[in-house]
Structure formats: structure tokens, C-alpha cells
Amino acid sequence: MPLEISAARPDPALLDLPWSIPLEEWPQDLLAALPRGISRHVVRFARLSGSVIAIKEIKADIARREFQMLRQLGRLDQPCVEPLGVVTGRTDAAGEPLDACLITRHLQFSLPYRVVFSQHLREDTAVRLLDALAVLLVRLHLVGYWWGDVSLSNTLFRRDAGAFAAYLVDAETGELHEQLTDGQRAHDIDIAQVNIAGEFMDLEASGVLPEGLDPVVMAQDIVTRYETLWHELTEDEWFDSGETWRVDQRIRRLNAQGFDVDELAIATDLDGTRIRIQPKVVDAGHHSRRLLRLTGLDVEENQARRLLNDLDSYTAATERQGEDEEIVAHDWLNRIYEPTVRAVPAELRGRLESAEIFHEVLEHRWFMAERLGHDIDIREALDDYLRHVLPGKPEERSVIDEERSS
């Protein structure tokens, strides 16, 4: 069987990779890093046309299925890694068949949970990771995706204005349904709880879990976080017919959580004295969509919230509240945001994503102002940040988990 690469937009450089060699034996010079530890499948990270790709050796039918699943999730606007293609028909030098390969693009500036923990020994780091994972799981469940293997190792984390945004990395066990049953959701949460407890216990055994954190309590925490958010997004609410303002209140509350309401069911009881509302379709990314519309910047949700707040401050400071929002946003982009991120020297740009640097500069300005007791101009804060803070941070553009556990 001839080698076959099926991909959405195939990169010809893919053909130059040594597909006739088992992935485990690929030459070092091709690899971006070598994952250690126990893996269900062989996974390698290779360089391709200036970026990093992840390659997983796996049976052909499973590879094709996962490829399609990741594409579908991408189309549904879910945060997951981007699938690049599937390589089948591999044979070794002796003509013996080799397993197929699934290729995904490495998510830039993403961090595996082990790396997050080895960098920051802060208690709230774990809480923030769990928050991000709970949001991801709720989002996936809202579109009818049953994950089947929810875990920190099957997730990548991107910094999001001091918090994290979670991305699904492994869709091997997942299924897309019209709508999930309560049983399917409960099963996924149960799997999450067991896996996360195991992962935290493993961190504990390797000595990187901050003291005072109990893996069992943390794992229970994901359940609570998930349930609270799910409830907030989907519960129905009854009120008297005179209180229609509560429809608006509900929508605002969801917006504040970062979700937009696409469809809302409103019904009355028989005599029309009571009204019931229930959000039917909610979409994550309320703030990031608004920022994208105003400025064209495509960033994570909390980063967008932060940037929008700064835009608001700019509007107030320049007394332009009455003006067209798009025009003010355009000026803010040209006068505040762009000059700040452009000022970062090229050799430091791989440390953090631009929007995260901007967020950190704002944080830095606040701390400087507090210390000095007066307002600080953003240029001054930027200068100090670039001199004293950013150079001390590690490069995060292509961090790879070298110790996968699944």
C-alpha cells in the first residue's frame, strides 16, 4: 500500500519526514524534544517548516476518527489542538507495515500541567488550572461532546491574564452527540475526578505539588466547579410576569461569566402569572468576541476582559464616551496596545504571548503606582517591566511535556 497523507492543507515538507522508520526510532535531529515517561502510544514532537508538530503513532482507523473529531470540534469553535493530517500506508525498509500517524500542530505558548507546576509553586495555580478545565468541560458538554478521558494530561493550558485557558489535546475516546444525557455528563465528571486525583497524587509523589494541597480534595473541587458553572448556564428560572427585567439580568450574569446567550426559551404557566426562562444555546467567548469585533485582536477570554477594561479607561481618560466605540478602539489599538507590544525586543518575544505581556505590563503599572503612591504612565511601566521582569521569565513559545503520563 503506498504512503498516503490526508490533510486539510498538506504541507509538502511532510513528505520529507522518515515515515518508513518507527516513530520511536526517529533521528534526534528531527525532534523538538523527546517525551519521557509512560505513554499509551508513541508520541514525538518534530520541527516542520519553522513550527512544531506533534505526531502520534496509532492504528489507522483510530487516527482517522480522531482527526475528524478534532476537525469537527474546531468547526464548533471549541478550544482544541488543530489536526494537520493522517499518514497511512507506512511500511518499514523490509516492507513490513507500520501503524498510522496522526499529526497535530503544537499549540504555541501552551503549557502542559507538569510544566506549570514545576514553574510556579503557588497554591492558587492548581485552583486556576481546575477552573480552566471546568470551563473547557462545560463548553464541550454544551455542544454534545463526551470526552471519555478527561484529565490534566489530555489538556494544554495557555496563560490568560494571570489565569489559564484550557485546550483539549486528545480526542481519541471522545464522541459527539446531538445532546448529552445527564448520565454521560456524570460519567465524564467521574472520569475527571479519578484522573485528576491520580495526576495530583503523581505530582505529590514527584515532590512538585505545593504543600497543603490534598489531591483528593482538589479532585472533588473539579466536580463542584463544573456543577456550579453548568447550573448557572443551563438552569431554568421562574419569576412573576411583572419582573421581566430578570431576563436581562440573567443575560448580563451569563455575560459576566464570559458566555453569550444565543437562544433563550421563555414560557409562561397556564394563567400567565409566572414566567420561566432557560438559556438554550450559550457560547463561550463573550469578551473575546467583542474585542475581536472592535480591534481585530484574537485573544483569550480573560485577556480580552483585561484589554476591554483598559480600553474603557482610555475612553474615560480621553473623555470620548460619546463617540463611536469602534473609532475609539482603533485609536487605543494604535496609541496604546500596539506600541506596547511592539516595544518588546525580538529576543524576548518567545517568553510570553503579546496579549499576556500587555496584561503583565498593566499589572506592573498598578504595582509600581501603589509602591510609589502616584499614577504611572504605561510607557514608564513598560520600560521597567522590560528591564526587570520579562528577561527573568522562561521561553514559553514551544514548551513540550517531557513526562507524559497517558
Added chain:
Amino acid sequence: MATVKFDNATRVYPGNDSPSVDQLNIDIEDGEFLVLVGPSGCGKSTSLRMLAGLEEVNDGKIWIGDRDVTDLSPKDRDVAMVFQNYALYPHMSVAENMGFALKIAGEDKAQIRERVEEAAKILDLTQFLDRKPKALSGGQRQRVAMGRAIVRSPQVFLMDEPLSNLDAKLRVQTRTQIASLQRRLGVTTVYVTHDQVEAMTMGDRVALLKDGILQQCDSPRRMYDHPDNVFVAGFIGSPAMNLVSTPVVDGGVDFGTTTLQVERDALAEAGSRVIVGIRPEDVELTSEGDGMAIVVDVVEELGADAYIYGSAEDAAQVDSGEDDDGVKPFIARVDGRRPPRKGETIYIKPQEGHLHVFNAESGHRIGH
């Protein structure tokens, strides 16, 4: 440990007219290994998921022991899905890898250790308990994963195509391990597969489904020797049973140049045609002019035996309802030392007592 009962259990997906599982009735005994098998879309996975609490039951009930679990959440059913995920944690010992889920459930240390040691004994992992999983072979790691499910000592194990992502060698190895382990543990187990060989080699009983409807639920031997209908006859067994449509004649059914005797009473309601089934190994070569003429197209020599693939000149093979790719050859197992040659015309009959007869309309078995 417990019995499991599907009691008219029905699942209709929203927007579908016909049920994905239609009034399923199966009584599974305490400690039994039941395999749900069938082609894709037959409802086997849906049935398992109804039992697990992952799919709603729209009609009917599901019982575990004497508890009606139809509306219970998955957690409250005391069942364990095995092999859904089997990540091993590199910094934890084998014992910790097996027992950590009990810690979440709030079990005390001594109790956890006891149950882990018990499971390790059954799995031959005792000597590895204090090692790290990295030191284990692939097969041993599989067993640690099984151990994780065993220590929870659920009432029922549920397995949904657990071997599908293993390579061929590990698949056969793990298949044997699961079957023998289940017998040692004696825990009621429901196992889903699309592979009839897996079903026949592992199950105490096999339940074959098609289009959401249970076709037959019997021991592997009974499924093989006594298929209830044409679909079961064609699905169970490899290579598949030969199924030929033939006219009913005086005293039996027409078979080439001869008449195969079938009880008159049995044929009373059959109409003018029936389907006869003969397994490849039940074919007897006869002398020229006696029985059905087959032109040999391919001879596959396997040493002791040979399979011949041919075409019957005056009878068409019947589609048993399984996914069909064109005209099926007539298959016969013959003595490997004296196989017929390609192109030759041979005459065959079923061996005495090995003829299956089915109603051509309903597909149901005729006689016994």
C-alpha cells in the same frame, strides 16, 4: 455480585422513528460473562450504556440484583467501566496506581492495601507492587489497569470494545487474560464487541443484536449448532455458513440432483421455497451426479484441511442480512491431502444431521 436484567428495555434517540434498542429482554446470571455482539449500529453499545446509566431508558426497566436502576445515576449503580482510560502514573508505585481510586472513595489505608494485595495476587503482580510502572512490560501494565477496576469490587464489570486499540498480538493475549480473570473473580460481566470470534471465545453466553432487536441469546455452542434464524446463521462462524434458497419438494427440499429429507410437519407452513444452511465443515463430497454441483474457483490449502471457494450452478447464495459485498462463494472444508483442483466440478451434500433449514419469508429456523 449480582444478576442483571434487561426488562423490555428500549432506547429511542430524539428525532429517530425506530428504536436503537427495541424491547430488549436478557437475564444475566450472577457471575456470568455475557457478550453483546452484532454489526455496527445494531444497538450493542447502546444497550451497554443503558446498563451503565449513560443512555436514557425510554421504556422498560433495567435491574441489577433486586434493585431497579433504570433511573439511577452511573455512580449509584455500582458498575465499573473497564479500560476506558488506563493512564499509569510514573512517580507512583504499582500498588498506588492500583489503589488510588479507593482513596477518593474515602477508604482507609489498611483496607486499600488489603484489596490491592488481593487483586495483585489474582493478577500475578504481587512481586511488582512496590515498583514503578516503568519497570513493567506492556502486558503487566495492562494488568495494572485491570487491577484498578478490580479493587473497586463493583457488582458488574462493563467493557465496551476494550481491545479495539491494541495491536493484534496484544489483543489475543489480553482477550485470554480477561476471560480467565473474569472466571477467577466471578464478577458478572457484560462485554461489547463487533467481532464474533471474540464473542464466541470469551462469553458464557452470546447475545446477537441486529437493528436494535435481539436475535438470539445462547451459549456459543448453541448459537453455532442451532441458530434461530438466517441472520444468526450467517453472522456466527468463520468462514460463514453457506445459505442457499431452494424449492420445497415432496418428502423434503430440493438439493441439486437429490432431495434432502426434511420432516413433512416442519415444512407444512414453509411455502414453496426454503433456505438451507450448511457450514463449510459439514459439507460432504459425493460421487458425480449426487447432490449439488459446485464449480471450484479457488482452493486454499491449509495443510490438514483445504477450503474450496466455488459457485453453485443451479442455486444462488442467500444474503443473511449482514453487510454484503456481492455474490458470496460457496465454501467447503475438505481433506487437505486430496483437495479438488481449480476449475473442477464437484458434487456435495450436507453431512447427516448437519442441515439447517430456514423459512424463506421470515428467516426463522424450521424444525430443530
